[in-house]
Amino acid sequence: MHKVAVLVGSLRAASINLSFARALEKLAAGKLEFVYPDLSALPIYNDDLWANPPAGALALKQTVEAADAVLFVTPEFNRTIPAALSNAIFWGSRPWGKNSWAGKPASVVGTSPGGIGSAVAQSHLRSVVTVLDTVLMGQPEVYFQTKPGLIDEDFNITDPETKAFLEGYIARFTGWVARHAGDRSASVAAE
Numbered sequence: 001m002h003k004v005a006v007l008v009g010s011l012r013a014a015s016i017n018l019s020f021a022r023a024l025e026k027l028a029a030g031k032l033e034f035v036y037p038d039l040s041a042l043p044i045y046n047d048d049l050w051a052n053p054p055a056g057a058l059a060l061k062q063t064v065e066a067a068d069a070v071l072f073v074t075p076e077f078n079r080t081i082p083a084a085l086s087n088a089i090f091w092g093s094r095p096w097g098k099n100s101w102a103g104k105p106a107s108v109v110g111t112s113p114g115g116i117g118s119a120v121a122q123s124h125l126r127s128v129v130t131v132l133d134t135v136l137m138g139q140p141e142v143y144f145q146t147k148p149g150l151i152d153e154d155f156n157i158t159d160p161e162t163k164a165f166l167e168g169y170i171a172r173f174t175g176w177v178a179r180h181a182g183d184r185s186a187s188v189a190a191e
Helices: 016-027 047-051 055-066 083-093 119-131 160-190
Strands: 002-008 032-035 069-073 105-112 142-145
Touching: 002 016, 002 055, 002 160, 016 032, 016 069, 016 105, 016 160, 032 160, 055 083, 069 119, 069 160, 083 119, 105 119, 105 160
Parallel strands: 002 032, 002 069, 069 105, 105 142
Antiparallel strands: none
16 A cells, blocks of 8 residues: 655644545545645744754655655645645755655645635646656646535545545546556666
8 A cells, every 4th residue: 555645735623625635535545545744843944944954844854755655735825825835845845955755646636615626726736746856647636615514524525426526536546656656666776
């Protein structure tokens, strides 16, 4: 089973994006193992801090490097990604030459109560994660509109059509990870 580092851009305990990630995790049970790095433990990125690296930054890098893939789950704040997610991306890509994201199969999803389901933030994030040298899955796109009761307290998707769509997404992502995590292992073994 492949391990996926799941970065949820909202730090709120009752985050709808965290609930969405947990619902995806439930749909992926037996196929993917989700691990959630603690983005709240990261100080605001400052290159000077590499002189004595913060424990939270080292833990993030270690979690990402140990994972087979990365799933970015982003809310949309002011038509872009939240600072917590951007900050985590900075820490993971530094110091120079030690980019933890490089070669990782990745996907971008997100949710909001609005009709476009974080589409603008996801678009911004997609342009960023390709620069990080991830292997980004392009389809299917998941612009998820959260509605009351759509995800229950046990992280079940209650609407059958929505559940079927998300099961299809998980199947595609699982295949993407299997295909590209294997490529990454092969290239590391060849070095």
